[in-house]
Amino acid sequence: MESSHIKQFSNFLTAxxxxxxxxxxxxINHKSQAENVHLSHLIKKINGNSHMYDIxxxxxxxxxxxxxxxxxxxxxxxxxxxFYNLIDRITTTVNIPKENMFLQIVDMDEGxxxxxxxxxxxxxxxNYKCNISVLSDDYIFVVDGEDxxxxxxxxxxxxxxxxxxxxxxxxxxxxxLLSFGFILPYSALGRNENDPRVRLSKRIEKIFQKDR
Ligand SMILES: [Fe+2]
Numbered sequence: 001m002e003s004s005h006i007k008q009f010s011n012f013l014t015a016x017x018x019x020x021x022x023x024x025x026x027x028i029n030h031k032s033q034a035e036n037v038h039l040s041h042l043i044k045k046i047n048g049n050s051h052m053y054d055i056x057x058x059x060x061x062x063x064x065x066x067x068x069x070x071x072x073x074x075x076x077x078x079x080x081x082x083f084y085n086l087i088d089r090i091t092t093t094v095n096i097p098k099e100n101m102f103l104q105i106v107d108m109d110e111g112x113x114x115x116x117x118x119x120x121x122x123x124x125x126x127n128y129k130c131n132i133s134v135l136s137d138d139y140i141f142v143v144d145g146e147d148x149x150x151x152x153x154x155x156x157x158x159x160x161x162x163x164x165x166x167x168x169x170x171x172x173x174x175x176x177l178l179s180f181g182f183i184l185p186y187s188a189l190g191r192n193e194n195d196p197r198v199r200l201s202k203r204i205e206k207i208f209q210k211d212r
Contacts, residue, residue: 005143005158007094012155013086013132020082021134025107025176032073048108048175051075055087060122060183061102067120068104079103087180090130094157096182096189100125106177114167118204119181121161126189126201128182129160135176140168159189162201 013021032050052069054061066072083103091098121127132155133139140147141156144163150156158165160181186192193199 005146005163006141006148007157008148008150009093009155010151011153012089012093013134013153017082017086018134018153020080021178022176024080024082025105025134028075028077028105028107030075032070048106051105051107053077053079053103053105055079055102056098056100058100058183060100060125063122064120064127064181064183065102083178086132086178090155090157090180091182093155094130096128096184098182100183102181102183104179104181106175106179108171108175108177110173111170113170114165116164116166118162118164118201119160121201121205122183123202123205125161125183125185126159126191126198127161128157128184128189130155130157130180130182132178132180133175134178135174137172137175139171142166142168159197161205162197 028051030049030051050069052065052073053075054065065074087098087101087103090096119127119129133150133152136150136152138149138151141150143158143165147168148156186195186198191198
């Protein structure tokens, strides 16, 4: 299904991939720091842990992963191959480059919600998120007021630094989400500097930077 702001692909994850990922997440021994103002606000609401992996290790992914993990709380461990296979499949499915990206694994307890927010970006780039729901109740995900139902194994991609996004209702069980972040130049998504949405995001980015 495709809406104007979100690309959604049902059953993107196979049953085997899903169990392999859950098994891996169960071995992660890490509690997220929550010193950053924006992250602590978000984590309190998400009621769980966030594990940040810098895949590309470029200047921009270093900046984003350090900021979004609450101050350099980036995982040192190497990820299993399955994650790299997924990155390959995502980038061919939505036709985006994979050279400048990171992964955030979110592991939430019962009762969490994601409050409305924009993801941080870097000037000249869009933070494009491709999320996979690995373990979860069905949930309503809202992007810029437009909502859709996300089921387990769905992949959904959207411009996270350009549109405000949130979940509608608290979750009733544990939830594991893979959030692949692609730092893309405007042109990779058919946008440019003069796009009204890009200009709005630059104003939002300035507000973010005040707290950095
Ligand atoms: Fe987000």
